[in-house]
Amino acid sequence: MAATRAHDLTVTEVRLTPVLVADPPLLNTQGVHQPYTPRLIVEVVTGGGVTGVGETYGDTAYLDLARPLADALPGHRVTDLNALPALAARVCGDSPDATGPAAVDAAGLRGVRTADKLRRSVVSAVEVACLDAWGKTAGLPVHALLGGRVRDRVDYSAYLFYRWAAHPQGRGERDDWGAALDPDGIVAQARRLVDLYGFGSFKLKGGVLPPDEEIAAVRALAAAFPGRPLRLDPNGAWSVATSLRVAAALGDTLEYLEDPASGTGAMAEVAAALRARGGTPLPLATNMCVTTFEEIPEAFTRGAVQVVLSDHHYWGGLRATCELAALCATFGVGLSMHSNTHLGISLAAMTHAAAVVPRLDHACDTHYPWQTEDVLTERLAFHGGAVTVGDAPGLGVTLDRDRLAALHRRWLDDDGALRSRDDAAAMRRADPDWRVPAVPRW
Numbered sequence: 398m399a400a401t402r403a404h405d406l407t408v409t410e411v412r413l414t415p416v417l418v419a420d421p422p423l424l425n426t427q428g429v430h431q432p433y434t435p436r437l438i439v440e441v442v443t444g445g446g447v448t449g450v451g452e453t454y455g456d457t458a459y460l461d462l463a464r465p466l467a468d469a470l471p472g473h474r475v476t477d478l479n480a481l482p483a484l485a486a487r488v489c490g491d492s493p494d495a496t497g498p499a500a501v502d503a504a505g506l507r508g509v510r511t512a513d514k515l516r517r518s519v520v521s522a523v524e525v526a527c528l529d530a531w532g533k534t535a536g537l538p539v540h541a542l543l544g545g546r547v548r549d550r551v552d553y554s555a556y557l558f559y560r561w562a563a564h565p566q567g568r569g570e571r572d573d574w575g576a577a578l579d580p581d582g583i584v585a586q587a588r589r590l591v592d593l594y595g596f597g598s599f600k601l602k603g604g605v606l607p608p609d610e611e612i613a614a615v616r617a618l619a620a621a622f623p624g625r626p627l628r629l630d631p632n633g634a635w636s637v638a639t640s641l642r643v644a645a646a647l648g649d650t651l652e653y654l655e656d657p658a659s660g661t662g663a664m665a666e667v668a669a670a671l672r673a674r675g676g677t678p679l680p681l682a683t684n685m686c687v688t689t690f691e692e693i694p695e696a697f698t699r700g701a702v703q704v705v706l707s708d709h710h711y712w713g714g715l716r717a718t719c720e721l722a723a724l725c726a727t728f729g730v731g732l733s734m735h736s737n738t739h740l741g742i743s744l745a746a747m748t749h750a751a752a753v754v755p756r757l758d759h760a761c762d763t764h765y766p767w768q769t770e771d772v773l774t775e776r777l778a779f780h781g782g783a784v785t786v787g788d789a790p791g792l793g794v795t796l797d798r799d800r801l802a803a804l805h806r807r808w809l810d811d812d813g814a815l816r817s818r819d820d821a822a823a824m825r826r827a828d829p830d831w832r833v834p835a836v837p838r839w
């Protein structure tokens with residue numbers, strides 16, 4: 398009887414804990430990161446007394462969708478994963494923030510913002526928490542529940558940002574990274590990330606400075622780290638003509654160019670012009686114009702992208718990421734992984750997903766080195782730029798309740814200004830006239 402109860406996989410309780418996490422003043426084309434960014438921690442408790450954890454975007458719109466799903470989940474089993482999307486569609490309703498299929502996320506550079514996509518981001522955290530609880534109950538790692546790992550370590554790349562030394566008006570936490578606003582600053586940042594974590598490849602977040610300055614930074618990286626894979630991502634800030642000019646300048650230096658122009662149409666134009674140049678065209682990657690299954694047919698049939706940067710939050714979870722991987726393989730499109738500001742629960746989830754997809758063509762992105770705070774008892778470690786795929790039950794992470802409570806307290810104490818990420822508002826602290834630049838910016 399006791400053994401049966403211990404294996405009871407019925408959900409008895411779901412806890413949602415929004416937190417605010419310290420974030421450095423990292424620059425992107427829309428502005429600068431806020432001093433604290435919202436994340437949502439989801440805990441699913443089973444009848445067997447096991448708790449599984451998940452993490453997703455924590456902006457108010459996501460939280461509003463997560464609450465009804467959390468209320469509806471008790472009574473379901475953590476193994477009922479195929480039923481989650483339909484349950485979410487039934488109970489969550491549409492977020493007031495998702496204003497239709499054409500609405501674009503103004504804050505997080507996350508591509509189109511539809512009600513379905515926001516729901517998927519919430520479902521992803523619930524799915525991960527269910528898998529964690531199921532794995533802990535069964536004594537199996539999450540990757541085993543997904544069919545088993547095909548690699549023992551997952552490579553991540555160093556995510557380089559133009560940045561200020563401190564947030565405007567002395568807000569937030571201070572770190573000792575200093576400013577990085579030119580090629581020397583970017584190379585110094587890269588060296589420190591390599592020394593600390595052993596990364597073997599680099600991604601520079603672009604769209605911040607005029608393209609020639611970003612070309613110079615990539616060339617400086619190529620000179621400082623010969624032969625290492627490099628990428629540049631201006632988040633759609635360039636025109637087709639500018640994208641082609643940068644591609645000509647850096648064609649033999651980059652492993653791929655990420656979202657040079659905004660939208661599938663412009664990306665398809667860039668890709669077609671690159672093909673017309675002959676030789677091996679520079680691949681285009683995206684985490685902006687292909688972020689939902691609905692966007693795949695047009696982008697793939699037009700050859701607009703050659704690499705999709707999956708993000709299990711957008712796509713609806715770890716199993717949906719495997720479905721995306723199968724579609725990419727079918728169309729000969731490469732796969733890697735996008736990251737936004739996240740904590741260790743998401744890094745663990747990303748690592749389990751990356752461990753099971755048959756083909757993973759490039760080192761994955763991660764913001765994790767920029768996050769000095771976490772809700773885990775032990776941070777995940779990079780060795781040689783990779784996270785080891787562990788065999789501990791579930792995700793293999795342990796929640797630190799004191800840390801969780803402290804970061805939740807910060808969220809409670811906030812007046813609402815930081816509860817939805819707004820990089821343009823953060824930029825206005827330094828430049829009161831700042832508006833999100835119209836696209837194309839250059």
Ligand SMILES: O=C([O-])C(=O)C[C@H](O)[C@@H](O)C(=O)[O-]
Pocket residue numbers: 423424425505506507602630632684735736737738
């Ligand atoms: O690859 C990307 O496009 C991103 O990671 C989007 C993020 O929002 C990044 O630009 C950031 O956090 O500034």
Ligand SMILES: [Mg+2]
Pocket residue numbers: 630632655656683684685735
């Ligand atoms: Mg990107």
